[in-house]
Amino acid sequence: xxxxxxxxxxxxxxxxxxxxxxxxxxxxxxxxxxxxxxxxxxxxxxxxxxxxxxxxxxxxxxxxxxxxxxxxxxxxxxxxxxxxxxxxxxxxxxxxxxxxxxxxxxxxxxxxxxxxxxxxxxxxxxxxxxxxxxxxxxxxxxxxxxxxxxxx
DNA sequence: GCCAACGTTGGC
DNA sequence: GCCAACGTTGGC
Numbered sequence: 001x002x003x004x005x006x007x008x009x010x011x012x013x014x015x016x017x018x019x020x021x022x023x024x025x026x027x028x029x030x031x032x033x034x035x036x037x038x039x040x041x042x043x044x045x046x047x048x049x050x051x052x053x054x055x056x057x058x059x060x061x062x063x064x065x066x067x068x069x070x071x072x073x074x075x076x077x078x079x080x081x082x083x084x085x086x087x088x089x090x091x092x093x094x095x096x097x098x099x100x101x102x103x104x105x106x107x108x109x110x111x112x113x114x115x116x117x118x119x120x121x122x123x124x125x126x127x128x129x130x131x132x133x134x135x136x137x138x139x140x141x142x143x144x145x146x147x148x149x150x151x152x
Numbered sequence: 153g154c155c156a157a158c159g160t161t162g163g164c
Numbered sequence: 165g166c167c168a169a170c171g172t173t174g175g176c
Contacts, residue, residue, distance in 0.1 A: 056174075130156075
């Protein structure tokens with residue numbers, strides 16, 4: 001399988017690229033959307049590149065990460081009282097999965113959503129579509145090529 | 153603060 | 165199985 005490219009969203013107040021740099025590796029847990037789960041569980045492989053996207057007041061790509069562990073059951077779903085707890089998931093037949101990602105680098109400057117929207121070739125990116133809420137998204141290789149140039 | 157988009161829930 | 169109501173996301 002050829003290397004793939006992904007985009008994951010996070011609100012900086014919840015988990016930022018600074019947090020990822022500090023942690024080095026983090027479990028991308030707490031995703032409670034089936035489509036996003038399926039991408040993590042079925043398609044993300046070790047070594048895939050991850051664009052780290054910040055939603056909120058200043059939306060844009062803030063850094064790069066890499067998948068460093070393929071999907072395994074999301075522990076936060078089993079923790080009563082945890083905000084991501086899901087009574088419907090259990091260890092025998094888990095509903096939710098997450099991968100681990102590791103910090104690669106921050107971008108020198110945040111690659112703003114407004115820039116992405118204006119850049120030829122990125123019109124089809126999910127993140128540039130109005131109303132796109134998916135928190136784990138595939139990125140096409142040709143889109144990655146464009147973004148890699150912008151992210152120098 | 154507003155609102156469009158979208159996913160989920162629940163009544164039928 | 166349908167679909168209206170509701171809650172959440174997230175850009176503006």
